[in-house]
Amino acid sequence: MPSRIFINPIHKPLTSVPSRNPEVKVFHQSLPNYNTTPLVPLPGIAKELGIAHLVVKDESSRFGLSAFKILGASWATKCSLEKRLGLDKSPFPVSLEQLASAAQAADFTLYAATDGNHGRAVARMAMYLGIKARIFVPSMLDAEAKEKITNEGAAVEVIDGTYDQTVVKTKLAAEQHPGSKGVLISDTALAVEDETARWIVEGYQTMFDEIEEQVLALTGENKISHMVTPVGVGSLAQAVTTHCQRTSRAKKPVVVTVEPETAACLKTSLEAGQPTSVDAEYTICTGMCCGTISLIGWPILSEGVSAAITTKDMEVDRAVAELGQYGVFAGPCGAASLAGLRSLAGSGKIPLGSDAVVVVLCTEGQRGYLKPGVE
Template sequence: MTENLSCLPWSARPGARAWRCAPAPAEVRDFHSALPDYAATPLTELPALAQDLGVGRVFVKDESHRLGLPAFKALGASWAIHRALAERAANGHGSGPATLVTATDGNHGRAVARMARLLGQHAHVFVPQGVHPRAVTAIVEEQAKVTEVQGPYDEAVRQAARAAAAPDAILVQDTAWPGYEQIPAWIVEGYSTLCAEIDEQLTAAGVAEGPDLVSVPVGVGSLAQAVVTHYRSRLSERAPALLSVEPESAACVLESLALGALVSVTTGKTSMAGLNCGTPSSIAWPYLYGGLDAAVAIPDADSARAAVDLAGLGVSSGPCGAAALAGLRTALNGVGGDDRRRALGLGPSSVVVLLSSEGTAANPL
């Protein structure tokens, strides 16, 4: 059930903090820790934002440099490709290189192409209309074949799925649909490392009980699924509020939550290119509906202002990453903010974590 607290694009679900699920596998963190370029990304405390938001402490998880790339996506791509290639070899199909096929708004495709290059595989990446040419160039520089699609992200996904039917091709897509769920589930598992790092970093900062709220940018919902899994699988610990943030022009999760069922929306143009998705992932949807406390949609201008503010505080954040701040700021400080603050259980001593999912280098718009 959802409730609308003002005319702001917003939906809240009472009772989400009581929803529970199984945890991510522990071996994912061990896998990432063994990679040559692995290091935990910073969790930066920003007192100026705490004052702005009217809470006790604000931390930003800075994903501007993750495994040599300017976004968090390499966590999911590396684990999923590792699992997919191991399964391929176990089934007797590992004699030659595979072609890893995916559709992307930029960051995921570059991560898949990077892993393919490092592992001696091929990559074929489908890019929807509206992705900046420099993002396409970055994928090409990873030695991937790129097909530019004259249509939105959902059409690029459809074309990638068709191309992956070829012999020795593996679809490595970060969204799921009925009949295609295993690899997207591995991608979600890969993102759990980010959450494990936050636990350790908050403890080191003297926050023993964890955050009171986590704000996460949402495209198809895979990162949000990982966040929900992490915080809703803890039976004995205080559960934080979880907030998803989307562009107003591509608010598929917000619309689905408001209707109580997974739906697709027609997307428009947005500077938050990595969030410009029209359909939630089928495996993410039960987690989002069960475990998200609230969802909000924001205009591009709010994300742009948040990115400038984060830069002024020393955090490199592209439009998608800055959406986490923009969405929470709009929810708490806008008309009806007091009601939304109560719905999220926030007070003057609350601890907030913002997931800045990309750096400025990831989105050259």
């Protein structure tokens, strides 16, 4: 049986990563109800693991959407619409109100494929802008997730197929929208020249800006030794790796990725040495049930990730309960990082060290799911 922990043999410092864009956080701060999300210490677990600090970035309250996805979706929507409208060449910043007025006049409709949180985030942006959104979802998506999307005012269309098949059909639908008025906001890059997926990744930068400030305030040190991130198609992992590599620290943070054992497209690709799709199967981590890695992320992930881990649903379920003891009310995708860290710490494959400052990302708030082992 293959190991559930893959140590990347070609990991090395990256020689070229995108620079930080100072406009991203300014834009997010202009959106309704922007607030910095909490960085929560987990001192009991840190003591158990024998490390200095363990903190969790709790994204369960981001813009009231219970997930981090709005950071990427909002920035990508802004950039995509500005380019379509010719506003990207404006010498002055374009306000949300100006963008909304222009998008309404152009009669644009936003399109997105999702297995949950990304689609809801795109739907929220459409609501902010006063335009329509069509969100395509795979048939396995639960009723609660679909209802949350429709509550944002979007139309939900169910595709009889997997998430990967839904991505392809959404792209086709956007291209066939009458008058070329469909605008696809995809966090999965099917081609390396996909600008929208790059903007998604860039939008996540705000989370790391906040983390850096919060770690310094909490620990008194400008130090992060490890960052643990969940993986779906890899956009967030790409953003994590990019941030860790471009920090001014001489010793860059170790990037650890976590995936469900039934949908491990990144770990499988790292093992194969090239992007390799998998047949994703059901997991309680529905937002991570992806079979194909985003192509724009591969060059960064293939060398920038130190270790890739898979988790079992039972382990994730335990991590949900454990985070709840610290007041972090996570969904399965949000708890996967902690479950993966526990597996890594127990393996001894990458020693954490007594002075380690470990950041785990909780990307999703509490939601209903079928408990593992319950029929």
